[in-house]
Amino acid sequence: MNVPKDGRPRTEGAAHAARPARISAVNDFVVKFANVNGSGSASANELFARSILRMGVPVSPRNIFPSNIQGLPTWYEVRVTEQGHLGRRGGVDLMVAMNPQTWDRDLKEIEPGGYLLYDSTRPTPPSRLRDDITVLPVPLTEIAAAKFADPKERQLLKNIMYVGVLAATLGIEPEVIAQLLGEQYKGKDRLVKPNLDAFMTGLHYGREHFEDATHLRIARSDKVGDRIFVEGNAATALGCVYGGATVCAWYPITPSTSVAEAFQKYCAKYRVDAATGRNRYAVVQAEDELASIGMVIGAGWNGARAFTATSGPGVSLMTEFIGLAYFAEVPAVIINVQRGGPSTGMPTRTQQSDLLACAYASHGDTKHVLLFPEDPHECFEFAAAALDLAERLQTPVFLMTDLDIGMNHRLCRPFKWDDSRRYDRGKVMDTATLESGADFGRYLDVDGDGIPYRTLPGSHATRGAYFTRGSTKDAYARYSEVGTDYVYNMERLLRKFDTARALVPQPIIGRAQGKAAAGVIYYGSTSPAMAEALALLRAQDVQLDHLRVRAFPFPESVADFIARHETVFVVEQNRDAQLRTLLVNELGIDPARLVPVLHYDGTPITARFIVNAVAERMQARNVRALKPGMAA
Amino acid sequence: MTYLAKPRLHHPDLPTNTLGYTRRDYEGKISTLCAGCGHDSISAAIIQACWELSIEPHRVAKLSGIGCSSKTPDYFLGNSHGFNSVHGRMPSVMTGANLANRDLIYLGVSGDGDSASIGLGQFAHLIRRGVNMTYICENNGVYGLTKGQFSATADRGSKSKRGAVNRDAPIDMVSLALQLGITYVARSFSGDKDQLVPLIKGALSHRGAALLDVISPCVAFNNHAGSTKSYDYVREHNDAVNRLDFMPRREGIVASYEPGEVIEITQHDGSRLRLRKLTDGFDPGDALAAITHIHQHHARGEIVTGLLYVDPSADDLHEHLNTVPTPLNRLTESDLCPGSAALERLNADLA
Numbered sequence: 001m002n003v004p005k006d007g008r009p010r011t012e013g014a015a016h017a018a019r020p021a022r023i024s025a026v027n028d029f030v031v032k033f034a035n036v037n038g039s040g041s042a043s044a045n046e047l048f049a050r051s052i053l054r055m056g057v058p059v060s061p062r063n064i065f066p067s068n069i070q071g072l073p074t075w076y077e078v079r080v081t082e083q084g085h086l087g088r089r090g091g092v093d094l095m096v097a098m099n100p101q102t103w104d105r106d107l108k109e110i111e112p113g114g115y116l117l118y119d120s121t122r123p124t125p126p127s128r129l130r131d132d133i134t135v136l137p138v139p140l141t142e143i144a145a146a147k148f149a150d151p152k153e154r155q156l157l158k159n160i161m162y163v164g165v166l167a168a169t170l171g172i173e174p175e176v177i178a179q180l181l182g183e184q185y186k187g188k189d190r191l192v193k194p195n196l197d198a199f200m201t202g203l204h205y206g207r208e209h210f211e212d213a214t215h216l217r218i219a220r221s222d223k224v225g226d227r228i229f230v231e232g233n234a235a236t237a238l239g240c241v242y243g244g245a246t247v248c249a250w251y252p253i254t255p256s257t258s259v260a261e262a263f264q265k266y267c268a269k270y271r272v273d274a275a276t277g278r279n280r281y282a283v284v285q286a287e288d289e290l291a292s293i294g295m296v297i298g299a300g301w302n303g304a305r306a307f308t309a310t311s312g313p314g315v316s317l318m319t320e321f322i323g324l325a326y327f328a329e330v331p332a333v334i335i336n337v338q339r340g341g342p343s344t345g346m347p348t349r350t351q352q353s354d355l356l357a358c359a360y361a362s363h364g365d366t367k368h369v370l371l372f373p374e375d376p377h378e379c380f381e382f383a384a385a386a387l388d389l390a391e392r393l394q395t396p397v398f399l400m401t402d403l404d405i406g407m408n409h410r411l412c413r414p415f416k417w418d419d420s421r422r423y424d425r426g427k428v429m430d431t432a433t434l435e436s437g438a439d440f441g442r443y444l445d446v447d448g449d450g451i452p453y454r455t456l457p458g459s460h461a462t463r464g465a466y467f468t469r470g471s472t473k474d475a476y477a478r479y480s481e482v483g484t485d486y487v488y489n490m491e492r493l494l495r496k497f498d499t500a501r502a503l504v505p506q507p508i509i510g511r512a513q514g515k516a517a518a519g520v521i522y523y524g525s526t527s528p529a530m531a532e533a534l535a536l537l538r539a540q541d542v543q544l545d546h547l548r549v550r551a552f553p554f555p556e557s558v559a560d561f562i563a564r565h566e567t568v569f570v571v572e573q574n575r576d577a578q579l580r581t582l583l584v585n586e587l588g589i590d591p592a593r594l595v596p597v598l599h600y601d602g603t604p605i606t607a608r609f610i611v612n613a614v615a616e617r618m619q620a621r622n623v624r625a626l627k628p629g630m631a632a
Numbered sequence: 633m634t635y636l637a638k639p640r641l642h643h644p645d646l647p648t649n650t651l652g653y654t655r656r657d658y659e660g661k662i663s664t665l666c667a668g669c670g671h672d673s674i675s676a677a678i679i680q681a682c683w684e685l686s687i688e689p690h691r692v693a694k695l696s697g698i699g700c701s702s703k704t705p706d707y708f709l710g711n712s713h714g715f716n717s718v719h720g721r722m723p724s725v726m727t728g729a730n731l732a733n734r735d736l737i738y739l740g741v742s743g744d745g746d747s748a749s750i751g752l753g754q755f756a757h758l759i760r761r762g763v764n765m766t767y768i769c770e771n772n773g774v775y776g777l778t779k780g781q782f783s784a785t786a787d788r789g790s791k792s793k794r795g796a797v798n799r800d801a802p803i804d805m806v807s808l809a810l811q812l813g814i815t816y817v818a819r820s821f822s823g824d825k826d827q828l829v830p831l832i833k834g835a836l837s838h839r840g841a842a843l844l845d846v847i848s849p850c851v852a853f854n855n856h857a858g859s860t861k862s863y864d865y866v867r868e869h870n871d872a873v874n875r876l877d878f879m880p881r882r883e884g885i886v887a888s889y890e891p892g893e894v895i896e897i898t899q900h901d902g903s904r905l906r907l908r909k910l911t912d913g914f915d916p917g918d919a920l921a922a923i924t925h926i927h928q929h930h931a932r933g934e935i936v937t938g939l940l941y942v943d944p945s946a947d948d949l950h951e952h953l954n955t956v957p958t959p960l961n962r963l964t965e966s967d968l969c970p971g972s973a974a975l976e977r978l979n980a981d982l983a
Contacts, residue, residue: 224983226979226983227983228979228982228983229982229983230982238978241968241969241970242969242970242975244963244965244968244969246731246732246960246961246963246968247728247731247732247960249724249727249728270970270974271968273956276956277954278954278955278956278957279953279954279955279956280955280956280960280963280967280968281955281960282731282950282953282955282960283953284727284731284761284949284953286724286757287753287754287756287757288753290721290724290754291721291723291724291727291753291754291757292724293724294717294718294721294723294724294725294727294728294754295724295725295727295728295731296728297717297724297725297728298695298715298717298724298725298726298727298728298729298730298731298732299728299729299731299732299960299961300728300732301715301725301728301729301732302693302728302729302732302733302736302961303732303733303961304728304731304732304733304960304961306728306731306732320718320721321718321721324717324718414976414979414982414983415975415978415979416972416975417969417971417972417975418972419971419972421965422965423964423965455713456713456733456961457690457693457712457713457729457733457736458690458691458693458713458733458735458736459690460690461688461689461690461711462690462711465689465690465710465711465712465713465714466713466714467705467706467713467714467715467716468713468714468715468716469715469716470716470717470718471716479706
């Protein structure tokens with residue numbers, strides 16, 4: 001194969017008659033950037049994604065990054081999706097290959113008929129290219145060297161240059177890029193010019209050489225609406241600010257670190273007393289996760305709303321303390337941004353594999369409340385809700401997000417807050433009530449809902465003091481080794497867990513138009529891929545009822561849903577079907593009726609995967625054969 | 633631990649403090665520790681100190697870890713909230729509690745196993761953060777509840793009850809704390825109430841982290857010949873550098889270092905520490921010299937006691953974090969929630 005010196009793309013000739021046609025699509029394709037981390041590609045790639053969004057076309061970008069600071073491969077994948085499918089699609093239509101280390105695998109990933117943009121400064125032998133794709137060679141290094149004097153600038157602006165080439169060939173409006181650069185470097189005008197220069201250089205090169213090279217186009221649309229574009233971790237942090245958290249104790253761990261950092265950032269913006277400059281919050285970077293959960297429990301015991309943000313290994317370390325908070329009944333919010341486990345696992349990849357570890361965290365008989373947000377909008381809502389639930393239920397509450405939601409920008413509904421909303425501080429017996437002579441038994445089930453009253457330290461000179469401990473006690477918090485005292489509390493804790501069913505976010509249920517062949521249950525970050533999969537299946541006339549679980553313990557509607565279907569697919573991003581185990585275990589469901597669909601290689605689940613898996617299993621069960629080829 | 637509350641009846645002529653409370657009002661449940669346990673003497677000293685300081689009992693939060701010493705908060709200040717947390721992790725619970733409400737007085741009680749073995753990490757970070765609290769390490773060199781294993785403070789060469797000799801080097805809580813930036817540190821002996829009570833009062837009045845390492849013999853497992861934490865050994869080898877007289881805040885008296893036999897130090901709250909020197913040239917304002925002094929004497933088998941270092945101008949974690957004076961647990965929606973208008977502006981920025 002021949003790449004002409006002028007950089008013009010190959011033309012299709014007789015010798016390539018068998019070549020597939022060039023992929024042709026408007027506002028519906030996948031561009032992937034293969035970079036070396038630490039090379040400054042992130043801001044250029046994000047600029048690309050945002051420019052498409054500004055043209056009214058939904059995008060769904062994903063960072064696929066290494067556990068490393070400099071020198072290792074990193075990818076940024078942008079799904080352009082007029083229809084608003086925000087899950088990962090799989091496959092790549094246009095690859096921007098900037099990393100020689102991953103050249104071979106990057107090339108392999110391009111769909112037949114797809115496109116490759118690469119730095120052609122150093123000649124690449126044809127044997128290293130593919131016959132069935134269109135190549136856009138750009139001598140980026142050469143141009144950058146000629147244009148920019150500073151070596152660091154050359155490296156950074158090379159990235160902006162390829163955005164210019166892409167804009168030319170895809171039809172991104174240069175005015176949009178100029179506007180975004182202006183916003184990004186607001187107040188740092190001297191940075192705008194070199195960036196804009198680099199972009200225009202790329203744009204001119206692209207217009208000159210690749211005007212019609214690709215059949216991929218961005219066309220202005222109006223499908224973004226009032227949606228916001230935000231990372232889940234930032235949304236979670238904001239939810240903690242709005243939900244009234246005052247103490248955040250944390251230990252750095254990917255992919256949760258940006259929760260605490262965003263909390264600090266939002267607090268600096270919203271929680272500094274204007275008159276005195278003093279902070280209405282405290283953030284402590286603890287020495288480890290044992291200390292961070294200990295601080296959260298200490299603060300919760302003393303009446304402040306407190307949370308920690310962590311990931312799998314952190315939860316493992318916290319389990320003893322979580323058992324204490326469960327048994328001594330202390331509010332605590334634990335944000336678990338899940339990553340690939342076990343052990344260090346895949347720290348920069350996504351999974352939903354901590355359900356069991358969190359649901360039953362700690363030794364002895366324990367059960368914990370888990371919330372499963374689907375996107376940043378729900379991260380915000382559920383973070384605030386978790387702070388209410390923890391105080392209402394006097395127990396640890398887990399917010400189970402994951403890397404896919406937490407560390408990627410996602411289009412979602414705008415945040416909402418009702419100013420008349422009051423925090424639910426739960427059952428706290430205050431000074432006046434104690435003064436009136438009310439009987440205070442710290443673990444007394446006064447209301448029959450399993451939730452006792454508590455007092456805060458310092459409330460009353462002579463009444464309401466009690467001793468909090470992780471050992472057995474009676475209803476008045478007195479140490480006891482009597483079996484009936486122990487059983488009383490353990491049964492009451494079950495009653496309390498039962499109360500939680502009605503308080504947690506209820507499932508979202510969708511019914512098939514006709515008679516459903518089966519049901520499907522899913523949760524969390526699987527949501528966008530599932531919505532797309534359901535649409536694909538409907539297009540093939542496969543009707544599924546669907547239920548999105550949003551919390552554990554499961555409300556009754558979950559059991560009802562399963563009861564109505566002979567077969568229910570349970571779609572998850574872990575190996576061991578952990579939600580299914582919880583459903584079987586907690587609802588007494590016949591395991592044979594719950595068919596696991598499991599995706600756990602660390603990449604976000606795709607609609608294609610779900611459709612394939614469902615099709616395969618339906619065929620195996622002889623329910624209905626799908627048309628071949630539809631589930632690509 | 634016990635169910636048993638002490639009878640509330642007491643002699644009508646018991647002396648009362650400025651709040652009108654008798655010492656009995658600072659007591660807790662009946663101790664379940666062994667007769668003669670050093671820890672019970674420390675509990676008595678805590679009761680005495682709090683009574684003398686006229687602290688409102690409910691303004692104190694008592695926290696502990698796990699072990700014999702950590703059981704004791706149930707045996708004093710029965711009108712205070714207590715928190716018996718997990719083994720070695722009281723410091724983090726203490727830190728969180730303190731962040732939530734800076735207005736209470738925080739008292740942590742722990743042992744040498746809880747603090748120096750399983751909890752050494754959390755102990756260190758509590759000190760270096762300068763959490764405003766008093767930490768009493770009831771140090772007996774053994775694990776009592778599990779019947780006599782060595783702890784990390786046991787001296788090299790010290791013999792166990794069963795005759796085993798400890799070969800590991802000891803951790804000295806005081807030197808360690810000094811290295812970590814403690815701002816009030818003392819060592820004392822549970823058998824010397826006259827020394828201990830003023831040291832507790834000074835610690836409770838100190839702003840910042842205060843540590844009392846109190847040698848507190850275990851009568852059941854570490855009170856025999858050959859042990860360096862027995863009553864007899866500590867009495868024979870106790871080398872006090874000074875005697876503290878604690879004087880509460882009084883107007884009009886300016887503190888100053890006086891030459892000669894007495895050093896007077898004014899703390900942040902106005903209370904004064906008057907130190908009568910017992911060792912020539914020992915300066916409780918010199919942390920490095922204190923470490924050297926402790927180690928020189930330890931090498932000779934001597935236990936240095938007294939107020940070993942104090943920085944009266946210390947600040948605390950809340951100052952480092954620049955938090956508002958109102959306790960965080962008292963802030964309400966109007967203080968904490970930015971509201972819907974701010975959220976709409978944020979939504980616009982994120983579009």
